[in-house]
Amino acid sequence: MLGDSLKLVNNILGIKDIAAFSPQIQLLIWGIAILLLSVFVKDKKSRMNISFYFSLLGVFFSGWSYIKLLRLEGIYDGEGIKFFNGIFKLDGITIFFYGIFLLAGLLTILLSKRFLEEESTFESEYYSLLLLSIMAMMCMAGSNDLIGIYISLEFMSISIYVLVGYLRKQLRSTEGAIKYFILGAFSSGLLLFGMSFIYGMGGTTNLTQLFRILTGGKSAISEPLLVLSMLLILAGMGFKVAAVPFHMWCPDAYEGAPTPITAFMSVAPKAAGFVIFIRLFFSLFKTITYEYVSVLALLSIITMTVGNVIAVKQTNIKRLLAYSSISHAGFILMGLLARNEFALKSIGMYILCYLFMNIGAFAIVIVMRRKNIIGEELDDYKGLIHTHPVMASFMTVFLLSLAGIPPTAGFVAKYFVFSTVIKEFLKSGDRLLLYVAVVGAINAVIALYYYFRIVKRMFMGEPTKESEEKVAVNFYSGLSIGIAFFFTLFIGVYAEPFIRFADLIGNSFRSLF
């Protein structure tokens, strides 16, 4: 009797399943350890330092478990391995995005130390919530069940609502948080309503089974209802990745949040949103391709255009980068139009390149914060090449990359996305895809204009008296900028190993079904 029940428990929650979760468990343990630390270490200064090292250790150990997971058999053969009764799936997509989230987390933690010292506010929750949100995103990447997707999505969002409002003494941080919170909660309501209809049509929440039922050609599946639930889920996820017209929270939350969190938010939750896009839209809505392509093409076109056009008028650099990140979301949505292996690969490649260049650009903004200057207005960058030549040239490379100029990572990213759309156009002959590519190309030019407004100020402007004050770059933020800079150039010059890394996600296309 006892043996039977033990066996049952072992079947449901085997040691194998725990092993699959080891990167998340590491992050959870260190995140809680940081919280407990605030009880034992009373001195603020040392608590700040210890929490910082603890969070680095957390990411380090999690990365170590991640590397051990890479050697697990059966991940790469297309199907992936299922854990926890099929709720969680470990395949190329999961593995790829684990890497993205850990890298984004590492760079953000490295950047946070100096920022927190400069702002002189510190609560232990900062690092703890950062680790927990990375953990939630990792769970999201592997979720193969509507319930799992919803829980991890909310876990991530709630952690980030708090992080946005972290500087609670400043009104703009709190204001960013309340706007992000209300629209975030609203969007998860929409998402859930769509999910409830999917469950109603399929009778299960497991994505693999749902795919079989929804595309099995049964007459019981009503097409209008399927389209309705697709639209609801698209709206819900559109909020999370900040696609126009669901982008209203984005610039406010980005401007209000502490800058390292802005850097983190512009990359990691967006990437996590796109994993859900991939998991849901590539498989479940296979039967309504026409509706899917037209809605997504429209969304992609207006996201790119509105993001870029509003960015032209911005004078605050965080807001400018926020609108630029909206337009980048439009480019990634472009990759989602074709639902094949190459499209998956191009999305992976875009997110990988975007991670380095965007965090790099925000890192410079963080470093530019000095005693007398906040360093967020465009005019603070006047004549930067005379006062801080290294910073100015690094910033130029990041901006060139964001604009997509050849010897940088941004070019490789854009190349893959555009070729996905053109290839799909040649295959299916759908004119809409061609229009999307043309609008994308026009937008790349508009983007060039506002990125070069910053470059022009840095190179041609005269430095003001205040901006002569030297920037103190500490070792950790220097390391973070160095990593971002190195990869931004390296991917642009020699993309081969990274394309092979992105093949991981392309090859597991079959595991989506």
Next chain:
Amino acid sequence: MSLYNFLYLSSIIFTLGVIGVLVRRNVLIVLMSIELMLNAVNLNLIVFSKLWGNVVGQVFTVFVITVAAAETAVGLAIVVAIYRHKDTVNIDEVNILKW
């Protein structure tokens, strides 16, 4: 009582919630409207669970209720922080960030 009656009801509740979020300006009422949306979802899930004769939908409902509670807790904390700054819970008056 057919299945459709329940679905009509949940759709009406959901729509009322959406209108509430878009129209009302008091943060607390906006939070209540979001709760209304989530409850429409719960009703939907339970109806479908009954229809299919499995418990997955009800399990989902329990998770939705739990997460909604956690979310509201965080939301109210942010509202308190706003109130300390501005002495108001009206979101139209919280507007230093524009465009």
